[in-house]
Amino acid sequence: MATPLPPHLAHYDAASSRLSIPYPLRLPLALTLAALSGSVLGLSQGGLEAGLRFQAENTHRQPNTKTGWYLYHKSKNYHTALGGVKEAFKMAGKLALWVGMFVTMEEGLDRGRAGAVRMARSFRTTVAEDDKLVEGSRDFLSTTLAGLGTAGLFSAWNRFPAATAVRTMKMGAKVGLLFGVAEDAVGLMRGRRVGYVDFVKRRLFGVAERESTAGLLTTAG
DSSP: OOOOOOGGGTOGGGSSSSGGOOOHHHHHHHHHHHHHHHHHHHHHHHHHHHHHHHHHHTGOOOOOSSHHHHHHHHHHHHHHHHHHHHHHHHHHHHHHHHHHHHHHHHHHHHHHHHHHHHHTOOOOOOOHHHHHHHHHHOOOOHHHHHHHHHHHHHHHHTOOOOHHHHHHHHHHHHHHHHHHHHHHHHHHHHHOOOOHHHHIIIIIIIOOHHHHHHHHHHHOO
């Protein structure tokens, strides 16, 4: 038996969400995974840099006794561990920030596109009905734009030169496109509506939209 969602998530339909995970759950999950990944990368990179820095700073005073070498390596290990931990916290925070921004931007674009459709067609919907419109807008376009926007903000934050910013934004758009297509594929396998797939079905095969969307049109009329 499926565990019911908390009251504040009751109106969310997991089946219609990206990766079958509602946004209020997907965001903290993405933040957690990003923080863990950042911690691992930061621990490795920070430890390596701290160890090399320690060696460079102490090149002119190499020990010449067994006890001296023992203390040298003990001190080096301490600096390596400390540097790794510091960098792990920094990298975890940075990666979580940008991943959280990407996920939030993606969800915002999904809902913004659905809102534009609702306004264009003069829909007056309930929250549950609005989620059906959002479901049809959850596709690779929002993800690509979210990747592009996140990369643009990242470039602006780091004050990249124009050429570097353009390359970064192109990479962000490509990654967003690939991730979005993968999300669409998973969604289709799980029975989620994908807007452009419904469009192709209607145009080429005359397949009608789901009854939920037809109900919205009837209500609006």
